[in-house]
Amino acid sequence: MMNNLFSMFDPSTSNNLSLNWLSSLMLMIMLPSIFWIIPNKFFFIKNLIIKFLLLELKINVKNNNFIMFFISIFIFILLNNFMGLFPYIFTSTSHLSLNLTISLPLWLSLMLYGWINNMNHMFIHLIPQSTPTLLMPFMVLIETTSNIIRPLTLSVRLTANMIAGHLLLTLLSSMKYNLNLSLIWILILLQIILLILEASVALIQAYVFMTLSSLYCSEIN
Template sequence: MMTNLFSIFDPSINSFLSLNWLSSMLGLLFIPIYYWITPNRYMFIWNQINLKLHNEFKTLIQPNGKNGSTYIFITLFMFILFNNFLGLFPYIFTSTSHLTLTLSFSLPLWLSFMIYGWLNNSQHMFMHLIPQGTPNILMPFMVLIETISNIIRPGTLAVRLTANMIAGHLLLTLLSNNGTSMPNYLISILILLQILLLILESAVAVIQSYVIAILSTLYSSEVN
């Protein structure tokens, strides 16, 4: 039962050739065509979303941030959003439910922030280890706590996204597996619950993409 349940997250379920990871690139198929034709309503809405995110991320990065750095986090948001939504379609592999993918962008981001911060703003990075107003006797403990919390940041980013994607998909799978054994009068209730859960998962896909982008922006603002 458990093997069948978790097989939806198995990246090598195909016997001939595993193409599941290519689902991460399916989002690119929806983008290029809109850059070569006359702007339409879809493109207008997309540009408004990008502008809104740019203004919000620019506020978080603060005036001393590098110009154009907001587009890194906008791209990260769009990439995660596409993959989260594609995972809601039947027979499409959910790549964001694997730590292999989530760690592959959270760890390099965090590492680049740390290298840049310690090389260019060492004094500023040391100041973050001891919050203002900390008593002298508590300073060693605060340095230890802040260091540990800083080290586990890429792991928390990756696990947060993975756990949220797995939880919703597992719940949908559990309910659908029990549908064959339910009486006919409960099937309509099950379908309604599945629709509501799918709406919830769509909201989670957007929220988790936004949370990852916002947290990455906040982490980058600490090294400036």
């Protein structure tokens, strides 16, 4: 029995050894195609997704190295989101410790690159066009604040969306002891619908994280 509702997100398997964080690397071992003799359907789907992402990212990012970097982030987050939908597998993307580890160095490196190489552009970006003179100090403050909290909003958005679905599934599953046998089937149907919704959320949140990161990258060029 859980001490509280959020205890299911505790990253621990035992008091002496925690292996749950290794789930973030499990699928990464199977991804390289050199370990497969014949390409399977998974690789065909992966190639279709990469082709779609390439077309999307080329609109905002001109550097091919940056494009592959953002695609790698998308695949990493997507795989971890999907793995969290399976029983007894830890959802690492439901923790700020992992999401901040991705978003904070990414934002910091983009800011350092922008201020070192395109300082004039970064100053101009603090004040939108056609801003009245009296509002310029306030706009600089607002733009600076919104820029500083970007890594936090990226990580909190992903964390909150992954936690919300898991909490809802846990609350519904806790009702099974108080329901009749005829209502259990309705509960199972609701949980199946929620799992489908969670799968779509896992895909959307990985895409949103990648898209916002690419937009931040386009602002410094």
